[in-house]
Amino acid sequence: MLNNLTNFLIKEEDTGTRLDVILTKFIPDLTRSNLKKVIANKQVKINNSIEKSPSKKLKTNDTIQVDLIPKEEIKILPTKIKLDVVHEDKDILIINKPAGMVVHPGAGNYKKTLVNALIYKYKNNLSDINGSIRPGIVHRIDKETSGLLVIAKNNKSHSNLGKQFSDHAIQRTYQALTWGVMRPLNGRIETLIGRSRKNRQLMSVTEITGKKSITNYKTLKVFNIKDIPKISFLECELETGRTHQIRVHMAYKGNSLLGDQQYGKKNLRFKKINEDFENKLKILNRQALHAKSLGFIHPTSSKLISFESKLPRDFKKILDLLNKLSH
Numbered sequence: 001m002l003n004n005l006t007n008f009l010i011k012e013e014d015t016g017t018r019l020d021v022i023l024t025k026f027i028p029d030l031t032r033s034n035l036k037k038v039i040a041n042k043q044v045k046i047n048n049s050i051e052k053s054p055s056k057k058l059k060t061n062d063t064i065q066v067d068l069i070p071k072e073e074i075k076i077l078p079t080k081i082k083l084d085v086v087h088e089d090k091d092i093l094i095i096n097k098p099a100g101m102v103v104h105p106g107a108g109n110y111k112k113t114l115v116n117a118l119i120y121k122y123k124n125n126l127s128d129i130n131g132s133i134r135p136g137i138v139h140r141i142d143k144e145t146s147g148l149l150v151i152a153k154n155n156k157s158h159s160n161l162g163k164q165f166s167d168h169a170i171q172r173t174y175q176a177l178t179w180g181v182m183r184p185l186n187g188r189i190e191t192l193i194g195r196s197r198k199n200r201q202l203m204s205v206t207e208i209t210g211k212k213s214i215t216n217y218k219t220l221k222v223f224n225i226k227d228i229p230k231i232s233f234l235e236c237e238l239e240t241g242r243t244h245q246i247r248v249h250m251a252y253k254g255n256s257l258l259g260d261q262q263y264g265k266k267n268l269r270f271k272k273i274n275e276d277f278e279n280k281l282k283i284l285n286r287q288a289l290h291a292k293s294l295g296f297i298h299p300t301s302s303k304l305i306s307f308e309s310k311l312p313r314d315f316k317k318i319l320d321l322l323n324k325l326s327h
Contacts, residue, residue: 010062019044020054023066030155031163034129043067068128076105076133078120079112086148086307091300092161093122093136093151096309099286103140103149105133118151126151127158139165139241144261146312147174147291152299160299165241171295172238174246175220175311177288177318178255179265180230185219189249193242202262203244205252214239215249223322227274231258231322235292247287258318260287274325280318288315 008026023035023044030038036054038044044051045065046058058064084096095114097103102113110116118126118136126136129152136151138161152158164170194210196202221233232255236246244263250256251263258264258281295306311319 006066006068008064008066010058010060010064012060014058015060016057018054019046019051019056019058019064022058022064026064027066027068030129031159031166033166034159034162038066038068076110076115076119078123079116080120081112081117083114083117083121086309087305091153091157092298093118093153094294094307095149095151097141097146097149097291099144099146099312099314102143104137114149122153125153127153127155129155129158129162138162139170141291142244142247142287142289144286145174145289145291146315148294148307148309149291150294150296157299161296164296168239168241169296170241171293171306172241172291173293174236174238175290175292175315176234176236176246176250177258177315178232178234178250179258180232180255181222182217182219182232182234182253182255185222187217189213189215189217189253191249191252193245193248203242203248205248211242212240213242213245213249215246223326225274225322225325227272228277228322228325233319233322246289258288259284263287277318277321277325280321284314284318286314288318290315 006027010022014022020032020035020039024032027035039052039054042050042052043066046056047063085093086096087094097114104115105113115133115135115137128135130137136153138150138152138158141147141149150161152161191205191213192207192210193203193213194206196204216237216239217234219232220235223231238245247257247260247263256264264287290311293306293308295304297303298305
């Protein structure tokens, strides 16, 4: 782990260098984007004054003080929760997260999160780049999405993985059930995604503002069954990883995910529907989305590694029934 307080003195050869650039020289374990967050969080002082601009030009004999651990008042309690650990070594963990589990504490939800479980099992053996509320957390998946996550056990691994995510070099495949038939059956969705103007808690496809978002998808099967609306089984590969990306993109195409309470069709009413299917749909009670596979370059060995997870029981029950009814 990195020391809490770190001090540097600017020498003549570094005069005129940007603050974020010089910090990458002094703190090679962190990427420039990580260090920009540290600066934005008011954790860097120049000559005892907080500096919030990463582009600040430095002068000879400037003293830089970096407080790498944010001062967070919230104490996260270790909680004994069983974890499905797919892989573990000295640098990383691969966790198969169940639907219904929040990844890290926030917005009044500080108990029974993945972080509570990680702190209980691994104590201080997790990266602390993101502070005490998000130890080890490199990326997230939604509370009601199941599947694979990579966790960093040290800052060097976290920084390496973070760069792979920002470079869009991580291979991530999801499986989903959507209403209707995708047109075309296989394709690429490229839009901007930003905060919804109607509801700031949701995301939406935007015209001007927002971040570039790319989802590649292919239709594995279309279910055209009597007394059930058409349903598609999709595999989606992310090029970018925006908040709610697949859910937003599918809704934008008019093919929202089964069970999606936020972006899906509200109050589904069917004139006539297969009762067995309707009951299993009620049991699902979440979006039919599963993070199936994860592939990346291992931060220490530099080898490409990949992991897969099976569909969870609730998702599989619906898929099995659809396959049964389609024969």
